[in-house]
Amino acid sequence: MLAKGGWRLLQDKESIWRQILLSKYGGQRADLDVLRKVQGSSFTWSSFSKAADLLKQGCAWNIRNGRRTKFWSDPWVLQVPLKDLVTGDMPEDADEAMVANFVRADGSWRIELLSGRLPPDIISKITSTAVDTISQEEDSLFWAPAADGRFSTKSAYALLTKQDQQGTDGVWKEIWRLPVPERVRCFMWLAFQGKLATNVLHFQRRVAESPCCQRCTEQPETVLHILRDCAPAAYFWCRHVPKQKQHEFFSDSHEVWFHKNITSKEISTGIDWPGFFSMASWLLWKNSTTASFKGLSAALSASSLTQSIVTKTKLWDDSWHAPELFLNHKRKPVERVAAEIGWTPPLEGWVMLNTDGASNGNPGPAGAGGLVRDSTGRWLGGVVANLGYATAVLAELWAICYGLDLVWNLGFRVVKIATDSKLALQLIQERHDHIHPHATLLSLIRRKIGQDWLVSLSLTYREGNRAADWLSKHSLVYPYGKYELADPPTGMIHLLQDDVRGITFERQIVANSPSLT
Structure with missing residues (x-):
């Protein structure tokens, strides 16, 4: 409960009580180091400082422009500083190096600065992290044990006691x-x-x-x-x-x-x-x-x-077990019907962007893929990306992000996006604040969608997304990075031909559910 108060102190920037406490004991800093013990401090401040160690265990930095987070000494890609995992020599300016120093102008990582200093699996986790090089938004703290980044006493208690509830x-x-x-x-x-x-x-x-x-x-x-x-x-x-x-x-x-x-x-x-x-x-x-x-x-x-x-x-x-007395205690069985599912071409004048992400282990080695086709099913372009180490939903979001770049660069301005990830679609459509773990990538996607063009987001079944699924898995054969494809790889041509011919596959779907592409 004390940690909850400390968390509010770090997050509620407009609160008068926070401003008073910081002006008296912490100056203008708003990071974890502010919760230090101060000789002769009030009971309130002393109480918050007792929870500082717990907050340090659970808090991590959410990277936005990367200019506020110290690359080696702040917890951001893991809940421990990267300097504790170094296998080679530390650079001379390690104490002052920020995350932004390791990112190029286009948002890609300068992995040549990391090779030989960190284990390959740690580098893979770093490369799947999004950095917004255009935004002026500063990095912020989030609560790592929670999926949405928000502090909860339940997750804090589990972290404090380290109880294995499995x-x-x-x-x-x-x-x-x-x-x-x-x-x-x-x-x-x-x-x-x-x-x-x-x-x-x-x-x-x-x-x-x-x-x-x-x-x-x-x-x-x-x-x-x-x-x-x-x-x-x-x-x-x-x-x-x-x-x-x-x-x-x-x-x-x-x-x-x-x-x-x-x-x-x-x-x-x-x-x-x-x-x-x-x-x-x-x-x-x-x-x-x-x-x-x-x-x-x-x-x-x-x-x-x-x-x-x-x-x-x-x-x-x-x-x-008497249905006439207790009708509400049992869930009604979901009624399903057979349906033929396949790729649905866009309307004439539109292009279709199919995207998919793959993670071998969730989290694990991850890749993203996407392809653009017209109303006749003709290949217009594709993209694959080896992301490093990521979860499935993060790979899905990267696939959409890179797919949007592909369509924009190809010059199309009326596009329909189809993904088979319901969670990724919800994350994009729902608004999340800056402490969400995927806030930076979501912000990048929304900014691209908000450009001067017409974009429609839709959910599809896997049977209608087979080509993108193939590309996402195929991306893992490439070195780290993003690659745009002018022509389709030979191994997926039969999938493109099936989609053009209108090949479908039977699937059991929920009756009266909204139709998917």
């Missing part, structure tokens, strides 16, 4: 998909985290005299004890868990026990085990709380509790 991600998803009432899902979510109000928890908070179970008197009352090991729970489970599995069932640790039962594919009394297990656990808990608040005599006996759990669980399961 093992439990499946459990959370299964909990929220359980075929049980919402209150039972919430209960299971708390139970899995060990956050139920047991005597152990009460004792830790000094609201109970003993951490022990009231029924057992000697065993600590943990979540696992109430739901599995206490006498009523053990009696119930012994009658529903097969004997050959009981030893494992009663010996598993807390997390393993929940994980196995929530993700199980077994069936008990005609009900899927995860739902049966969750309802039974909730009812066991309710019976335990009854004993705590009203006395042991008010709670059901082990045999009565077992019968009650089975009856209520079956009743709920029958209701859950």
Whole structure:
């Protein structure tokens, strides 16, 4: 939470409170170094400075014109400075060298200055970064752990604790998909985290005299004890868990026990085990709380509790599967129909630019490709680019960017662009602020689209974009850089001929969906 305040201090440039704090403690600087400890500073400033290390771990520089970010000592292509990865000799002016010093006027990278000083994989990541050599916009900080570059306490907490959530991600998803009432899902979510109000928890908070179970008197009352090991729970489970599995069932640790039962594919009394297990656990808990608040005599006996759990669980399961009672809890199946998909030529007087990006690993070695054709399918020009190391969406955006340059240079002013990347299209059409990780490249694309010409963006299926797909993969055989093609490569001529002949491929599409090219 302190880091969130520090993030606002770095970003909210118009805020009066920020201006006051910076004028008193930080001067006019607005980078990470401003959050330093100052002798005799206020409680607010001291609090922000405590979060400085966390912000430094998660923040990175978003390159715009490259004149503000130090190439070697600021985190920008990675979350560590490049000087920590140097394999050769550092240049003499390394401390003062800016990112802009390594970029040519056309935005391409001067990799001859990097070869021998950085590992090839790091150079590949650098070359896929866009730099706006025309813009006067300064570089800005963004929050690297978030996809949109915005700070969130959730991502900051994950970064701070460095927790590996991969093992439990499946459990959370299964909990929220359980075929049980919402209150039972919430209960299971708390139970899995060990956050139920047991005597152990009460004792830790000094609201109970003993951490022990009231029924057992000697065993600590943990979540696992109430739901599995206490006498009523053990009696119930012994009658529903097969004997050959009981030893494992009663010996598993807390997390393993929940994980196995929530993700199980077994069936008990005609009900899927995860739902049966969750309802039974909730009812066991309710019976335990009854004993705590009203006395042991008010709670059901082990045999009565077992019968009650089975009856209520079956009743709920029958209701859950009754469509006339619960129509909204299930997703309606998506209706799909068969359609013939192929390349669609542009209208007469227009040209069609098909683009595609490819990433072998996402992220991994990446390339971009695009081609321009007229209404008859005639090849007018093409472009390929070896991007280095990038994600698939970044490759798609570069393909559109280079494709726009190609069409403009060829002299066409009425163009339709077709891409099979829905995400790339959304990023271009939606407005994103300067902290988005792809803000520079998106800005370049929008500027090119805004030139004095008519440009139409559209989404196509892969079956209608085969030629561009071939070029994007073919681009990886070239050295790093962009290459315009006057003639089509021999290996793709058959694809161009198929498109001219109107060859189509069957595809299952969503019924009543907007038609794509």
